[in-house]
Amino acid sequence: MTPVLLNAARAFAMVSFSDGNLAPAEQQRFAKIASHDPLLNHHGHAEIADAWAEASREVHATQSFGTVLVTLRTEVTEAAEKALMMRIAQAAVVADGKLEAQENVAVRTLAEALGLDAGKY
Numbered sequence: 001m002t003p004v005l006l007n008a009a010r011a012f013a014m015v016s017f018s019d020g021n022l023a024p025a026e027q028q029r030f031a032k033i034a035s036h037d038p039l040l041n042h043h044g045h046a047e048i049a050d051a052w053a054e055a056s057r058e059v060h061a062t063q064s065f066g067t068v069l070v071t072l073r074t075e076v077t078e079a080a081e082k083a084l085m086m087r088i089a090q091a092a093v094v095a096d097g098k099l100e101a102q103e104n105v106a107v108r109t110l111a112e113a114l115g116l117d118a119g120k121y
Contacts, residue, residue: 001051004084005043007076008034009055011085011110014068015092017059018106027052029095030088039084065106069113082114086121 009030016026034040034048043051058068076085089110093103108118 001043001047001054003075004081005034005040005047005051006054007072007081008037008040008084008088009048009051010058010068010072011089012092012095013052013055013059014065014110015089015103015106016095017056018065018102019096019098019100021096022056022059023096025097026092026095027056029091033088033091037084037087039080065109069109072110073113073115076114082116085114086111086116090121 012026012030012033013022016022016030030052031045031048034043034051035045040048055068059065062068072085076082086107089107093099093107107121111118111121
């Protein structure tokens with residue numbers, strides 16, 4: 001799996017778990033987005049599932065997003081990858097069919113970590 005795929009899974013899992021729960025619908029939504037996104041769609045279903053499994057384990061293990069945010073800030077440096085992370089994060093907000101305030105906060109926190117204007121998200 002590539003760092004871009006894993007980091008996209010991290011961004012999605014972080015926002016999804018910000019409400020304290022990772023729903024099966026969120027995993028399915030990530031897989032669908034990844035299989036259709038031009039920067040990720042060359043990965044197979046197994047590789048996408050592996051990235052999700054690893055990212056969700058990381059998010060559950062830390063119970064805070066500091067480690068994930070530091071990793072994303074360090075590894076995601078290209079403008080196209082930052083834009084991808086934000087698209088993925090914004091899609092995660094509604095992936096479980098509920099709109100939670102803490103998910104919006106997680107998206108803005110991710111934007112700040114990536115050096116983007118959080119007010120745009």
